[in-house]
Amino acid sequence: MTSDATVPTADGTRDPFAPLDVTWTPVSTRLARARLTVLALWFGPLVLAGVVVAVATGEPWVWVWPGVTAALAAWQSWLIPRQVRAMAYAERAEDLLIRRGILFRTLVVVPYGRMQYVDVTAGPLARRFRIASVQLHTASPGTGASIEGLPPQEAARLRDRLASRGESRLAGL
Amino acid sequence: MSRSAPQGEQDVVDESVPPGAWRRMHPVTPALKGWKIFVGVLLVAGYQLTDNLQQASSLLEGRGWLIAIGVLALVAVVGFGYSAVAWRMTRFAVTDDAVHLQTGILFRQQRQARLDRLQAVDVVQPLLARLVGLSELKLEVAGGSGSAVSLAFLREGEADVLRAELLALAAGLRRPAATPAPGVDAVAAVGAEPGVPAVTTAAAPVAFAAAPEHQVYEVPMPRLVLSTIQSSATVGLVIAIGAAVVTAVMSREVGAAFFVVPMLFGIGGFLWSRINQGASFRAATSPDGIRLRHGFTEARAQTVPPGRVQAIRISQGLWWRWSGWWRVEINVAGYAIGKEQQQDTVLHPVATQDEVMTAVWLVLPDLGVADVRPVYDAALRGTGDDGGFTAAPRAARWVDPIGWRRHGVLVTQRALITRSGRLRRQVDIVPHERTQSLGLEQGPLQRRLGLASFVVHSTPGPVQPAVAHLAAPVAAALLDEQAERARTARAGDRSELWMRSHLEPAPAAAPTEPAAPTEPATPTTAAPPQDPVA
Numbered sequence: 039m040t041s042d043a044t045v046p047t048a049d050g051t052r053d054p055f056a057p058l059d060v061t062w063t064p065v066s067t068r069l070a071r072a073r074l075t076v077l078a079l080w081f082g083p084l085v086l087a088g089v090v091v092a093v094a095t096g097e098p099w100v101w102v103w104p105g106v107t108a109a110l111a112a113w114q115s116w117l118i119p120r121q122v123r124a125m126a127y128a129e130r131a132e133d134l135l136i137r138r139g140i141l142f143r144t145l146v147v148v149p150y151g152r153m154q155y156v157d158v159t160a161g162p163l164a165r166r167f168r169i170a171s172v173q174l175h176t177a178s179p180g181t182g183a184s185i186e187g188l189p190p191q192e193a194a195r196l197r198d199r200l201a202s203r204g205e206s207r208l209a210g211l
Numbered sequence: 212m213s214r215s216a217p218q219g220e221q222d223v224v225d226e227s228v229p230p231g232a233w234r235r236m237h238p239v240t241p242a243l244k245g246w247k248i249f250v251g252v253l254l255v256a257g258y259q260l261t262d263n264l265q266q267a268s269s270l271l272e273g274r275g276w277l278i279a280i281g282v283l284a285l286v287a288v289v290g291f292g293y294s295a296v297a298w299r300m301t302r303f304a305v306t307d308d309a310v311h312l313q314t315g316i317l318f319r320q321q322r323q324a325r326l327d328r329l330q331a332v333d334v335v336q337p338l339l340a341r342l343v344g345l346s347e348l349k350l351e352v353a354g355g356s357g358s359a360v361s362l363a364f365l366r367e368g369e370a371d372v373l374r375a376e377l378l379a380l381a382a383g384l385r386r387p388a389a390t391p392a393p394g395v396d397a398v399a400a401v402g403a404e405p406g407v408p409a410v411t412t413a414a415a416p417v418a419f420a421a422a423p424e425h426q427v428y429e430v431p432m433p434r435l436v437l438s439t440i441q442s443s444a445t446v447g448l449v450i451a452i453g454a455a456v457v458t459a460v461m462s463r464e465v466g467a468a469f470f471v472v473p474m475l476f477g478i479g480g481f482l483w484s485r486i487n488q489g490a491s492f493r494a495a496t497s498p499d500g501i502r503l504r505h506g507f508t509e510a511r512a513q514t515v516p517p518g519r520v521q522a523i524r525i526s527q528g529l530w531w532r533w534s535g536w537w538r539v540e541i542n543v544a545g546y547a548i549g550k551e552q553q554q555d556t557v558l559h560p561v562a563t564q565d566e567v568m569t570a571v572w573l574v575l576p577d578l579g580v581a582d583v584r585p586v587y588d589a590a591l592r593g594t595g596d597d598g599g600f601t602a603a604p605r606a607a608r609w610v611d612p613i614g615w616r617r618h619g620v621l622v623t624q625r626a627l628i629t630r631s632g633r634l635r636r637q638v639d640i641v642p643h644e645r646t647q648s649l650g651l652e653q654g655p656l657q658r659r660l661g662l663a664s665f666v667v668h669s670t671p672g673p674v675q676p677a678v679a680h681l682a683a684p685v686a687a688a689l690l691d692e693q694a695e696r697a698r699t700a701r702a703g704d705r706s707e708l709w710m711r712s713h714l715e716p717a718p719a720a721a722p723t724e725p726a727a728p729t730e731p732a733t734p735t736t737a738a739p740p741q742d743p744v745a
Contacts, residue, residue: 053687143651144650145690149701151698
C-alpha cells in the first residue's frame with residue numbers, strides 16, 4: 039500500500055478511512071498513465087502553441103501563456119499519480135468498500151444485496167492501457183460507486199462476483 | 212379514424228397475457244387528453260402573442276378572424292384526433308404477476324410492471340376528469356424516471372376496484388377464481404370494424420374487496436392556509452411589493468414597478484400550489500398500506516404499501532417555529548424528483564409535534580425505542596447530546612458556527628435518526644432495512660479538526676439523510692455498525708408480498724394495524740433504547 043491512509047492521524051487515533059481488518063486493493067497504476075496521456079494530449083499542443091507564438095512575436099510577456107499552461111500541466115501530472123494511488127477498493131463478505139480522494143476523501147460502503155446492476159466500461163484509450171471501469175448502481179443515485187482503472191480480467195471477475203453475490207442476497211428496495 | 216391499424220399483427224405478442232384479459236381505457240379519455248393538447252397549444256400561442264400585442268391585434272383585422280378560428284379548429288381536430296388514435300392503440304391487462312400496458316401509435320411500446328416491485332398506487336383526478344367521474348391510476352415501480360405505469364382514464368369505481376386488486380396481488384394474495392374475466396370484456400376483437408367500439412370498458416369482476424380504511428389524521432384548512440402564508444415565500448412577496456412601490460415612487464412612474472410582476476406570479480403560484488395540493492389532506496391506514504388523500508382542484512389518493520417508505524424528513528422553517536409546525540416528507544422509490552415531487556412526497560403538510568409522531572408512526576410503526584416522546588423532543592428541538600444523541604464535537608464550531616450543536620445522530624433498534632439545522636430544523640429517519648449504501652466524507656478543514664461527515668444514500672426524493680461533522684472515529688464506527696445493522700435488518704425484511712406470510716386470509720380479514728391516533732407510537736416490541744454509537 040503506497041497510500042498514506044494507513045498512517046495514523048495527527049491526534050493518534052486510527053484513520054476513519056482505513057477500517058481495520060480490511061485489505062485494500064489499489065487500482066492499476068496504468069490508470070495514472072492513461073490519465074497522464076490524456077493530460078499530455080490536451081496540454082502538449084496548448085504549451086507548444088504558446089511557445090511558437092512567443093518565439094514568433096519575440097515579446098517577453100507572451101511567455102506568460104505557455105508558462106502558466108506548463109505550470110498547470112506540471113501540477114496535474116504531480117497530482118494524478120497521487121490521486122490514482124488514493125483510489126482503492128475492498129471486498130468484504132457482505133459489502134464492497136470504495137475509497138478515493140486525497141484532499142476531499144470519500145469512502146462508500148455498498149452492500150451486495152443493494153446492488154441493482156453493474157456496468158463495465160472501457161473506452162478506446164482505456165482499452166489501450168488495458169484498464170476498465172466498473173460502476174455499481176443501487177436504487178440510490180447518491181451511491182456513485184465506481185472503480186476506475188481495473189485490469190480487464192479483474193473487472194470481469196469483479197463484475198461476475200458482484201453479480202453472483204447480489205443475486206444470492208436478492209432483495210427489493 | 213382512418214388509421215385503424217389492426218393491433219397485434221405487427222406487434223411483439225405478449226404471451227403471458229391471455230388474449231381475453233386485455234382491456235381499454237374509458238372512451239371519454241381522448242376528449243380529456245385532446246383538451247390538454249388544445250389548451251397547451253393555445254397557451255404557447257398566447258404566450259408568444261403577448262410579447263407583441265399590437266401586432267397580434269393587427270392580425271385579427273379583416274379576414275384575420277376567420278384564419279384564427281380556422282387554425283384553432285385545425286389544432287382541435289389534430290389534438291382530439293391524435294388522442295383518439297392513441298386511445299385506440301392503448302390497452303392494458305392485469306395478470307397475477309404484472310400489469311401490462313401497450314401504447315404508442317407509430318412506435319409501439321409494451322410495458323410490464325412487476326407487481327411484487329410495486330412501490331405505490333395513486334388514483335389521480337384532474338379537475339376535468341373529476342367532473343365527468345373518471346380517474347387516472349398510476350403505478351410506481353421504482354425504475355427511475357418515467358417508469359410509472361399510467362392508466363388514464365378509467366371510471367372512478369373501476370379505478371378503485373383495480374387499485375384494490377393490484378394491491379392485493381402485490382401483497383401476495385391469490386385470485387379466488389381461476390377465470391379472471393369473461394370473454395365479453397376482451398379486446399380480442401382486434402380486427403373489429405373501426406366504427407364499432409370494439410371493447411367495453413366495464414369493470415373486471417370484483418375479485419378483491421377494497422381494504423377497509425381507518426382515518427388517522429386530517430389537516431384543518433385554516434391551519435394549512437395560515438401555515439402557507441407564514442413562510443419565506445410570503446416574506447419574499449412582501450419584499451417584492453415593497454420594492455415595486457419604492458421604485459414606482461422614486462421614478463414617479465407606475466410602469467417601472469412592473470419588473471416585479473413575474474416574481475409576484477412565481478411566488479403567488481407557489482403559495483397557491485401549496486394550498487391547492489395540501490387541501491383537505493387526510494391520512495388513513497388500511498391493510499394495503501397508508502392512504503393519503505389530498506388536493507383541491509386535482510384530487511389525489513395515494514396508497515403506499517407497508518415498507519415502501521425509504522426515509523422520512525421532518526423539517527421546520529424559521530417562520531414556523533413560533534407555531535410549532537412541522538412538515539413531514541417521505542422518500543418512496545418511484546416518486547422521483549420531478550415536477551410532481553411536491554405533491555406526492557408529502558406525508559403531512561403542516562403538523563404539530565403530536566401529529567408528527569402519528570405521521571411517522573403510520574409509516575414506521577416501531578421506532579425501536581420504548582418511549583418515543585423524549586426522542587422526538589431531543590430530535591426536533593434538542594441540541595448536543597440531549598436524549599441520547601451522539602452530537603458533533605466542539606471542534607465542529609469552526610466549520611459550522613451556527614448549527615454545530617444541532618448535528619447529531621441517534622441509532623435505535625429499527626432506525627437511524629439524524630438531526631441538523633439551527634435556523635431550519637431538520638430531522639431525518641431511515642429504517643435500517645431501507646439503507647441503500649453508506650458513505651463517509653472528509654474535506655481538508657474537517658481533516659485538520661478531526662471530523663468526518665456520515666452519509667446515508669436513500670432512493671431519490673426530498674430526503675437525503677446525512678450527519679455532518681461528527682468526530683472522525685465516531686463516524687467511522689457508525690459506518691461499520693450501520694452497515695452491519697442494515698444487513699441484519701434487511702435479512703428480516705418481509706415487505707414484498709407482505710401478506711403472504713400470513714395464513715392466506717381474505718383481504719378484508721387481513722390483520723389490520725389498530726389505528727390509535729392518541730397513542731401513536733407504542734412499539735410492539737418493547738425494546739430498550741439502544742445506546743448511541745461510540
